[in-house]
Amino acid sequence: MRNEKLVAFGQRVREIRKAKGLTQENMAALAEIDRSYMGHIERGEKNITLTKIYQISEALGIDVTDLFPRSTMTNNSAPKKD
Amino acid sequence: MRNEKLVAFGQRVREIRKAKGLTQENMAALAEIDRSYMGHIERGEKNITLTKIYQISEALGIDVTDLFPRSTMTNNSAPKKD
DNA sequence: ATCAAATGAGAGCTATAGTCTGTGGATTTA
DNA sequence: TAAATCCACAGACTATAGCTCTCATTTGAT
Numbered sequence: 001m002r003n004e005k006l007v008a009f010g011q012r013v014r015e016i017r018k019a020k021g022l023t024q025e026n027m028a029a030l031a032e033i034d035r036s037y038m039g040h041i042e043r044g045e046k047n048i049t050l051t052k053i054y055q056i057s058e059a060l061g062i063d064v065t066d067l068f069p070r071s072t073m074t075n076n077s078a079p080k081k082d
Numbered sequence: 083m084r085n086e087k088l089v090a091f092g093q094r095v096r097e098i099r100k101a102k103g104l105t106q107e108n109m110a111a112l113a114e115i116d117r118s119y120m121g122h123i124e125r126g127e128k129n130i131t132l133t134k135i136y137q138i139s140e141a142l143g144i145d146v147t148d149l150f151p152r153s154t155m156t157n158n159s160a161p162k163k164d
Numbered sequence: 165a166t167c168a169a170a171t172g173a174g175a176g177c178t179a180t181a182g183t184c185t186g187t188g189g190a191t192t193t194a
Numbered sequence: 195t196a197a198a199t200c201c202a203c204a205g206a207c208t209a210t211a212g213c214t215c216t217c218a219t220t221t222g223a224t
Contacts, residue, residue, distance in 0.1 A: 001180080005136055023200060034183050039202065046181065047131040049211075054087055065147035083210080105170060116213055121172060128211065131181080 007044030008069050014042040016060050016067075031059035089126030090151050096124045098142050098149075113141035 017027050028038040033055060040046045041056075057064040099109050110120040115137060122128045123138075139146040 001133075003133065006132060009132060025200075035201095036184080036203080037182060040182090043202080047133050047211095049129045049131050049181070050088060050091060050135065051083075051085065051129050052182085053132065064150050068146050107170075116215095117171090118173080118215085119211095119213065122212095125172080127173090129181095131211070134212085 001047045002045055003047075004044075006047060009048075009067060010042040010044040012067055012069065013056060013060075016062065017042075020060060022060075027059055031055040083129040084127055085129075086126075088129055091149060092124040092126040094149055094151065095138060095142075098144065099124075102142060104142075109141055113137045 017024070022030075024038045024042070025035045028035040031038070031052075033041075033052065037046065041048055041052075053067060054064060057067055099106070102109075104112075106120045106124070107117045110117040113120070115123075115134065119128070123130055123134075135146060135149060139149055
């Protein structure tokens with residue numbers, strides 16, 4: 001597959017994983033994803049599904065939306081108040 | 083497929099689409115996705131891929147992260163089954 | 165009520181997501 | 195010298211996303 005959004009996504013996963021001190025293998029175990037598949041994901045070689053995205057965010061203990069690069073332009077207007 | 087996260091995602095797509103005054107058909111055209119496939123997505127019957135998620139967010143003119151339910155709280159502390 | 169547009173939903177097919185198992189290279193530690 | 199850990203990558207699968215076609219059903223307007 002390989003496209004720039006997948007690569008950006010994968011890089012973000014890797015970055016957060018390392019920040020948490022996890023290896024691909026133990027993160028894969030936490031997420032219940034195959035270890036070799038995790039490698040493909042981080043390299044942006046696979047177009048993963050919504051449920052896998054959730055599995056990863058849960059394994060990393062973060063919100064799904066934190067797996068996506070922050071958009072500087074589209075949405076800086078909404079107040080997070082309340 | 084069908085699981086609660088996919089249903090929530092689909093509902094959010096539909097909600098935003100209607101708020102923008104679009105039909106499934108013209109939104110599908112914008113996203114370059116088949117009309118009937120869009121229906122399946124909105125009903126939460128398909129576990130769509132990352133690139134499709136981006137196609138949808140771009141068709142709606144919103145940020146990808148806006149397609150996900152807001153997480154009010156960071157942790158659900160639900161026991162992990164295996 | 166009638167009609168048309170919008171949507172629901174099934175079947176069938178192809179492409180690819182995702183799994184399993186292993187190999188090898190580069191580090192690291194003993 | 196190992197041996198242990200981490201990761202890239204390959205091949206051979208299986209499961210399902212993705213796409214298209216079709217027809218039924220709902221919705222909304224007149």
